[in-house]
Amino acid sequence: MSAQTPACQLLERQKDNVTGLWVVGPPIDSWLIDQSAGVVSGDCDALREWQAKGKQSRTPFELADGDLQGKKIVLFWPKAHQLGIWWLKWLCEQLPSGTPLEVVGEHQGGIKRVPKMLEELGMPCDKRDNARRCSLFATQTVALDSASDSAWQTFEALGLTLASHPGVFGHGKVDEGTLLLLESIDDSLPKKPLKVLDMGCGDGIISAWLAQRGHHVTAVDVSAFAVEACKRTLAANGLAGRVVSSDVFSALESEQFDWIISNPPFHKERDISYGPSQRLINEAPEHLSAAGRLVIVANGFLPYPDHLQRAFQDVQTLADNRRFKVYGANKPAR
Known part of the structure; x- marks a missing residue:
């Protein structure tokens, strides 16, 4: 199992109650698996690691309507920015408008570009923390003009x-x-x-x-x-x-x-x-x-x-x- 990643260290220091946390597109991190309730990922390695700990795991193509509603959601920003935008749009489709959402990632992975991308989507942005060469942003889902399928x-x-x-x-x-x-x-x-x-x-x-x-x-x-x-x-x-x-x-x-x-x-x-x-x-x-x-x-x-x-x-x-x-x-x- 991997050592704790910098982005997860940043999450841990928030001291938030993460009992019901669902993580989207995360790295494989033992602390995160233990803390979270479920994962949505396109990586079957990650899905298998969450399953091995008895946690819920889904690909974005097999998630049922309403599965994420009422959950605390953290999106881990991917290296491919177009994939990050797709995840944001997809989450806006899965969740009611105004649902709180956090986005975390490493600076070398492009997380600093997230505020601009949120602005372009009409999503609010509040910087929660910045440490370990990572940043954590808080936002909310909105009703979007374009669907995630357009990607x-x-x-x-x-x-x-x-x-x-x-x-x-x-x-x-x-x-x-x-x-x-x-x-x-x-x-x-x-x-x-x-x-x-x-x-x-x-x-x-x-x-x-x-x-x-x-x-x-x-x-x-x-x-x-x-x-x-x-x-x-x-x-x-x-x-x-x-x-x-x-x-x-x-x-x-x-x-x-x-x-x-x-x-x-x-x-x-x-x-x-x-x-x-x-x-x-x-x-x-x-x-x-x-x-x-x-x-x-x-x-x-x-x-x-x-x-x-x-x-x-x-x-x-x-x-x-x-x-x-x-x-x-x-x-x-x-």
Whole structure:
């Protein structure tokens, strides 16, 4: 469990009664989990930590009407400001006008911009505290002219209609690495239908591209925003696929696939984290059928070849445009 974060230290020093506190988009923090009554988050890691302590946890897409009414709410300001604006609008839709709401965050995460954003939304702003390079603001919900759903974008790429949300990696555009990956496998991907896992599906471009070619796709992501975006992308293109919320392979048990394809993340908010990518590589052989294949794309500077070599032995570089590299690895023979 993580040490107490600076933003939570700032909350703790308010000496408020937080017995019924519901936190929105929070970091994983043991003090916060113990103090709060529930969490709303797009991160299934956070949801799992609250659940493990017997606390209520919801994604914003499964919350029932009225679930938050009468609760004390604290929004943790995210790195992506457009996602923060979406959370504010979403909370204004969930709660009656005039409901008190607090917003907390670190200065390096952009919390200082919150007063201006609240002003633009017509929401009041009162600075409650400022310490530990964090700020805490008090505001109230208002009736807004524009809905939170307006944050969703659709755009075209590779002959597909993609749905995108500010909470999804690469919001509103196709990642260069993903394009290189798809280009590199276009000729080598078997024409017969394969059972394929899209690990870290994001907005669903890889899943939709594969499904369009007749493959049986399972898409997973740790982000509820990505899971919802992938579902919308498949639906927008009239394509079938299974989309699952999962921290790497955690929700897949012992299921196996012919191919696993991924553009794995290496950031968690502002921090570089290789943990999920290393677990993907290390555990992939167990989730590949006989003669199965893993294909991943990564920034050229990342140390994936060594990890792949240890897990697979048979590793190839399929493409290299100097910024990104695509690696293929075949399941080791027993």
